[in-house]
Amino acid sequence: MSAEDLPESYQERLERLQELSEFTEKCKKQLNDIFESLGWSQDYKGKEPMEQCPYDPNHRVPVRTMEKHKASCRLQKMGYSAEEQAEMYDPSVCYENSNIRSFTMDKSTQHQVILQARSAAPLMKMEGVFWQGQYSGQPVDVPQNHKRALCDLTVADRLALYDYVVGVFNQQKESAAASDDLYVDLVSKLQKDEKQNEPKSHLELMAEMRDYKRRRQSYRAKNVHITKKSYTEVIREVINVHSAELAKQWKEEEDEKDSSRSDRSSHSRWPDRRRSRSSESRHNRRHRSRERSRDREGKKKKKKKRWRRLKGG
Ligand SMILES: [Zn+2]
Structure with a gap:
């Protein structure tokens, strides 16, 4: 330079x-x-809180979309392509309100089932049965599609898993049947107990069951609003009940008055009798009260007499 x-x-x-x-x-x-x-x-700095992806420490993901990212990142790590992921659907919604039972396999259950089947299998190759070499030895991720189920699991694995799931469902069916029997027994017992009464309807039984549950300590403890009422709340309830009763009574009296008023024009038999009965009772009451007052006066006179006698004597 x-x-x-x-x-x-x-x-x-x-x-x-x-x-x-x-x-x-x-x-x-x-x-x-x-x-x-x-x-x-x-x-934008600091506005969107970011988190590290649990499957890849290099991924910084907004907390808002973390769940979505985790689901897809997990599949990505398991080797599913974007196309395969696009074809996956969560079928759990189909089983929500149906009687069809479903079973969700997880990795550890799958591994346990395969290990168990493997240990029960013969050590050496045998005709007609799977031997131990035909099972997977290492834990395998639960396949998420048909292709992976065929590739990742051996035929023996798949048969073991099938047998396991069918067994679980059969067990569930048996226990459900057992509880059904219990229910039927309960009903017949109740009906036997109250044979003089009419057999209870399903609704009544349900109501009884509900009341029984409400009486249980655990239910009462959980529902604080039943057990722990303040003094004001209790009093308010008492007043409400009494007010309702009074209102009902007044309304009945009003109705009675109305009907007796309308009876004057119509000549039906029953309300007439009711009116006469009520007037009768009113009359009786007046009569009785008159008697009572007379009685009282008599007593007063007696007292006066006694007083005079004392004075004079
Ligand atoms: Zn990730």
Whole structure:
């Protein structure tokens, strides 16, 4: 490098710097325009909390979409392509409100089932049965599609898993049948107990069961609103019950009055009798009260007499 070159290169550097800063300014302006037209803010730092993906420490994922990412990342790690993932559906919704029983296999159950079947199998090759070499020795991920079920599990594995699942369902069926018997027995017993009464309807039985559950300590303990009422709440309830009873009574009296008023025009038999009975009772009451007052007066007179006698004597 010569001495004359130096200022020139310095000049060049300055120019380059100028160029670069102009370029960055231009980029910044473009970005600003884009953000502005989209209505976005560039101030994104710290707004969206991020988390590390449990399957790949290099993945930083927003907490908001973590569950979705985890599901797909897990499948990705298990070797399922995006196309295969797109074909997968969660079938659990189909079994929610149906009688069809379903079984969800997990990796450890699958491994246990295969190990068990393997240990029960003969050590050496035998005609007609699977021998130990035909089972997978290492735990295998639960296959998520048919292709993987064929590739990852051996024929012997699949038969063992099939037998296991069928066995689980048969067990469930048996226990369900047993509880059905229990229910039937309970009903017949109840009917035997109250043979003089009419047999109870299904609704009544359900109500009884519900009441029984309510009486149980655990139910009462869980439902604090039943057991722990404040004094005000108790009093409010008492007042409500009494008010309702009074309202009912008044309404009945009103109805009675109305019906007796309308009876005067119509000559039906029953309300007439009711009215006469009520007037009779009113009469009786008056009569009785008159008697009572007479009685009281008599007592007073006696008292006076006694008083006079004492004075005189
Ligand atoms: Zn991930």
